[in-house]
Amino acid sequence: METLVGIVAAATALIGAIAAVTHRNAVVGVLFLVLNLVSLAVFYVLLSAPFIAALQVILYAGAIMVLFLFIIMLLDLRREEERESGLLQKVLSVIGGGVFFLLLWGAATGGAAPAAAELPEHFGSVESIAVALFTTYLIPFETISVLLLVAMVGAVLLTRKGGR
């Protein structure tokens, strides 16, 4: 059962990703990206990370993708003419991408992986994540909140109309 769900999720994730970057209509592309994100959320559940899966759906697929959609609608980009890339760029990109994939894949799968460890109790539960976040990772957590604040200020500043 799990294997079947996994295969389907993997397939939809891949299809979603490819369609997201290739579709000429950005709105459709965003919807495919949502498909990809949700499929990954399924994987997270399968990989004993229910909290991250929930965040993936709520935060990523919900908030961020809505932001993308909102911008696309705002700019009315559907009629944007997409000219072809330069041939050299195209060829080199495909070759580079292929080589890169092979190298990365070789690196990820080539070595002898350590044996799978036994999962502790409540692994991936909200509680255990929260404990880790507010003890071990307290300082990075606070730092990342500052990053969000800065990003927010930056975004407001960048999109302000008129004046500097």
Added chain:
Amino acid sequence: MITVLRFLWLIPLAPFAGAAIAGFSGRWIGRRGVGIIACGSVALSFVLSVVGVAALSGDLASLDALPGLAINLEARRVTLEVAEWISVGGPDGLVVSWSLMLDPLSAVLILVITGVGFLIHLYSVGYMAEEDRGYARYFAFLNLFTGMMLLLVLGASLPVLFVGWEGVGLCSYLLIGFYYTETWCADAGRKAFIVNRIGDAGFLLGALTLWLASGSLDLEPILDGVAASGPLREVALAGSLLLFTGAVGKSAQIPLSVWLPDAMAGPTPVSALIHAATMVTAGVYLVVRMGAVFVAAPLALAVVAGIGAATALYAATIACAQTDIKKVLAYSTISQLGYMFLGVGVGAFAAAIFHLITHAFFKAVLFLGAGSVIHALHGEQDMGRMGGLRDRMLITWVCMLAGGLALAGIVPFAGFWSKDAILWGALSGGHTFLWILGLAGAGLTAFYVFRLLFMIFHGKPRDEDLVRNAHESPYIMSGPLLVLGVLSLIGGIVGLPAIIYGGDWLGRWLDPVLAHAPAAAHEGVHSAGAEIGAMVLSLVIAGAGFMVALMAYVLRHVWAERLPRKLEPLSGWARAKYYVDEFYQRAILGPYLQLCHIFRQFDERAVDGLVNAVWRTADGVGHFARYLQTGFVRNYALFLLIGAALILYLVLP
């Protein structure tokens, strides 16, 4: 009275202070203030010098009790250590202090410097009255010069002496180029400085040579040590010749005489003070001061005498052919300095110093008189346009006549006694050839000095418009002229030879310093009759020179008028100053400039080329590399990917 010697340092300090005040606050104290400060400081220095010399002539034995003073009773030498200057290498190392030395020799010199210097300062107040911008600058430099000159003659060690030596050179440069807005004046200053530099290099090397041999830069150990055999005696020849190089440069002797005629670009009182009375005689002072070293190397003395005699004659011939009033006097100065070196070279140190003193008097009066004439004629210096000034400028005429008679060596003027003492020194020392050269120079001297006087003061004015408005100078200028004129007349008293029942005071006064001088008249003629005879002979020759000048420029005798043409090409050469400048230009400056050109080419091609090659390489590489900067962000991303792939490939096993 004796304790006044502890304040020896005040003598050079007074003019230095005057220079500082006049130089830095001349704007606020006004012209009158500058004049008072400048003259006052030198006058103060003169008074102090008189008191100091009086103390020196007193009983020195009681001085031993005073701290900081070292006494050498035998040499009548008082050394005062004012402050430490250089101290390196521990107790056995090099120690140089600011120490001053007063002995009979420097005593004579400081009296001349401050005495004549004061008169010239006074004269300058009148002479420079029309100068508006450089007034304070002029007096600051003049005071600075006086201080440096005093430091030179009072310095008790070679470095201190050298500070004064360079200081007077600097002031000379500054004052020659006083009218620096005129290019040729600034050039003359530079020429003087550069030519002097050649000599100064010799001075430094000589001082270092003596230091290497004696381990001390103080004069006393060197002068005392060279008498005994030892390392110092072995380097005496090299040391003395190197020091003499410095003297040659400073005193404008062959072959470094070219700067002095150009130095006339400065104001005339400067020529009188620096380029006649004091600075140029520093070379003579140096050789006399280091006399013991020269005596230890007879060859060096012979070189000094030879160069002196040659210069005396050479410069005298040029002076006969010049028409610029100051050029005549400049060549005359070179010639007279040659006489002094001749005196030193034949061992007649006292006679050389005697001539130095009288020369300071009569050449100062000649220069100041010339300045008075130039002043009256609004800057005209060409004798060819003068004439008939006697009635209009009586005081100047009388004073210049006194100076001229002294220079020509007419009895009983000061110059006669001193020049004769030198010539007698040469004859009695057995240097007959040098004596003949000196006699010939004396004849020429008489000729050119009377030529000068006749062309300026006698006959009809050759340029009526120029001479018509000439008038006597104000008293502040004629006063010093009169004083120096009287001194030119009676100055010989200090050194009247015993043969005519004189006291030879100067000779006896200098005896403690010149104890090392070779015993006079060890060979050659030395009898009372010979001495009188030599005097008469030199008088006759001077008279002959006078007669020729009289015939040529007053009586306008046909024979004398034709004389220059008969003496071609000699007279042409003399008029052209023997083409020495041109020779240096071609023989030294030309090749030097060629060398400079080659080095410049090397610098521009090789050194600059290397540097340029570096930037050209960087520029070329950048020229092609910049095309990587396409401006397309996706290209950059591609490069990033390729880079990442490469890193993965290299890092992963």
Added chain:
Amino acid sequence: MSLVWMLTLSTALFTVGVLGVLLRRNAIVILMAVEIMLNAANLALIAFSRHLGSADGQILAFFVMTVAAAEAAVGLAIVLAIFRLRKSVNVDSLNRMKW
């Protein structure tokens, strides 16, 4: 469902993102491709976390998501500013910064 398969999927997704960045001119699509790459990395992190039995990978994935949110906000703001300036979101029209 072994680790190897997870990593293969992650690598594949990452490469898709890379190609999206390299081949598309639409700035918004490029940002979407970047999101795909971030998610590929997240997948690898969580797979390792599961395999090693350590929660650290999940925490890291959490941080990555936060950074992704910040990146999307700022990136889209820049796109908006560019659009106002150029009336276009074609990144090839932004090629002034060159030699």
